[in-house]
Amino acid sequence: xxxxxxxxxxxxxxxxxxxxxxxxxxxxxxxxxxxxxxxxxxxxxxxxxxxxxxxxxxxxxxxxxxxxxxxxxxxxxxxxxxxxxxxxxxxxxxxxxxxxxxxxxxxxxxxxx
Numbered sequence: 100x101x102x103x104x105x106x107x108x109x110x111x112x113x114x115x116x117x118x119x120x121x122x123x124x125x126x127x128x129x130x131x132x133x134x135x136x137x138x139x140x141x142x143x144x145x146x147x148x149x150x151x152x153x154x155x156x157x158x159x160x161x162x163x164x165x166x167x168x169x170x171x172x173x174x175x176x177x178x179x180x181x182x183x184x185x186x187x188x189x190x191x192x193x194x195x196x197x198x199x200x201x202x203x204x205x206x207x208x209x210x211x212x
């Protein structure tokens with residue numbers, strides 16, 4: 100049964116009130132890989148991306164707790180916490196993720212200061 104024009108307008112109006120459209124870039128072929136993986140997990144592409152983002156935000160929210168005021172030290176602590184999280188996850192064999200190196204991580208820091 101075809102969808103009526105009134106239903107299409109109502110759906111568009113609902114979508115405009117409810118959702119935001121986000122656009123970002125990924126290398127050619129990556130979208131197809133993610134779509135295929137999401138489908139194999141019984142999820143839509145959009146649903147999979149939203150779930151992945153939610154899981155990342157939840158996991159990384161721990162990193163933001165109790166950070167120092169100093170911006171340079173704050174950046175270093177965040178980098179170290181991300182590295183620790185990556186090591187813990189890779190030990191659990193859930194994921195292998197290595198965070199980007201921080202420009203100022205050439206010298207060790209003392210977090211006790």
